Amino acid sequence: MTSDGTPTGTLLASVPFAWGKFAVSPDSVVRDGRNFSVWMPSAS
Amino acid sequence: MLWQPPAALALSAPAAHASVNAGTVNTTNEAGWQAHGNGWNFRYLQDTVTLPDVTGNVFKTAFASYGASLRLANGNQILDLGISTTTSSGDYNGGFAVEYKNLSYACINGASPVMHAGDTVKMTLFYDYTAGVAHYSIADGTNHTSFTGTCADLDQFFGSAQVVAGFAVNDWSAPSPAVNQVPGNVRLVQFRNTVVTSRTGTRSSIGYWFGSLADAEARDDQ
Numbered sequence: 001m002t003s004d005g006t007p008t009g010t011l012l013a014s015v016p017f018a019w020g021k022f023a024v025s026p027d028s029v030v031r032d033g034r035n036f037s038v039w040m041p042s043a044s
Numbered sequence: 045m046l047w048q049p050p051a052a053l054a055l056s057a058p059a060a061h062a063s064v065n066a067g068t069v070n071t072t073n074e075a076g077w078q079a080h081g082n083g084w085n086f087r088y089l090q091d092t093v094t095l096p097d098v099t100g101n102v103f104k105t106a107f108a109s110y111g112a113s114l115r116l117a118n119g120n121q122i123l124d125l126g127i128s129t130t131t132s133s134g135d136y137n138g139g140f141a142v143e144y145k146n147l148s149y150a151c152i153n154g155a156s157p158v159m160h161a162g163d164t165v166k167m168t169l170f171y172d173y174t175a176g177v178a179h180y181s182i183a184d185g186t187n188h189t190s191f192t193g194t195c196a197d198l199d200q201f202f203g204s205a206q207v208v209a210g211f212a213v214n215d216w217s218a219p220s221p222a223v224n225q226v227p228g229n230v231r232l233v234q235f236r237n238t239v240v241t242s243r244t245g246t247r248s249s250i251g252y253w254f255g256s257l258a259d260a261e262a263r264d265d266q
Contacts (some may be wrong), residue, residue: 036264037234038075038209040106043225 073219078210079240086205088241089114089169095127096233097160097161099134103232107131107222110240112209112233114169116178116202120145123195123202124246125180127159134161138182138191149182151178151195159250171202173243179234209233 072093079086086128122143129136136154138156141149159165163186170179176198182191209232 005245018179024221035236036077036238038232039263040226040230040232042105042229 054166073212073223074210076206076210076235077217078204078206078208080204083114085173085203085243086199087171087173087202087243088117088239089116089205089207090167090237091207092164092166092236094164094236095136095159095161095229097134098129099133099161100231101265102226102230104131106230107219108221109213110209110211110232111234112167113215114167114207115204115206115208116169116171116205117206117215117216118200118202121197122190123169123171123178123197123201124181124215125167127156127165127167127182129161136163138161140180140193140195142197144177145216147214147216151193151197153193153195156182156191157189159187161251162252164185171197171200173201176200188248201227201243207238209237211254216254244264 065204081110087145091114098110109128109130113124113126117123117124123140124143125138125140127136127138133221136159137154140151140153142151143149159182166181166183166185168179168181168183171177172179177195178195178197180195184190211223213219
């Protein structure tokens, strides 16, 4: 990372997250709004 | 670190690194999601969680305690806002701490009201880069209680923003005992309306999953 926070690398969207929605707001919030769950490891 | 009587609980160390092939970071102690990328820093995280009841036998056989956390992390320290419980009590407590890689802490705050299984809480973590101060909040929208605070932590940059559920006492260590498998598919917790803001408010679009091959597994909700 750079000291001033300026991105220098290519941003990639991983699977399954692909943050594509950008909500214009006073805070310039990067908004995904995505839901996800954490599941316990399954023995079956 | 997540603080609660009798056992403190937090999440374990991320294997955070940038990669041209964004994908899953395997872990043994947590599951969730992180934003990370070369040159990117982050200032804000938000999520909504309905606290699950984990006092049933299926969870008791899997772990003793767990926590849901928002984190802003770098290679030396983690701002950790969490809410945790045990399978014996089932009650939740919020907590905040700066957790350092050398296992020391700062800004420990465990003065949270008890929050209960079934409550829906909104968690927010914000780092003010100008002032060097972290602001955090867990608002219980069911019982209208809250846990809030600030922490002066000057001149930091946080290149990773993480939303995770984990089982370790410290973010930089592994859980003990290890998490056990459960029969069938059992959802532990759902994170809703995930929001992240980069330091400069710039759009970001990178993500990694934690832990899909080890302990718990994070899955997108369709």
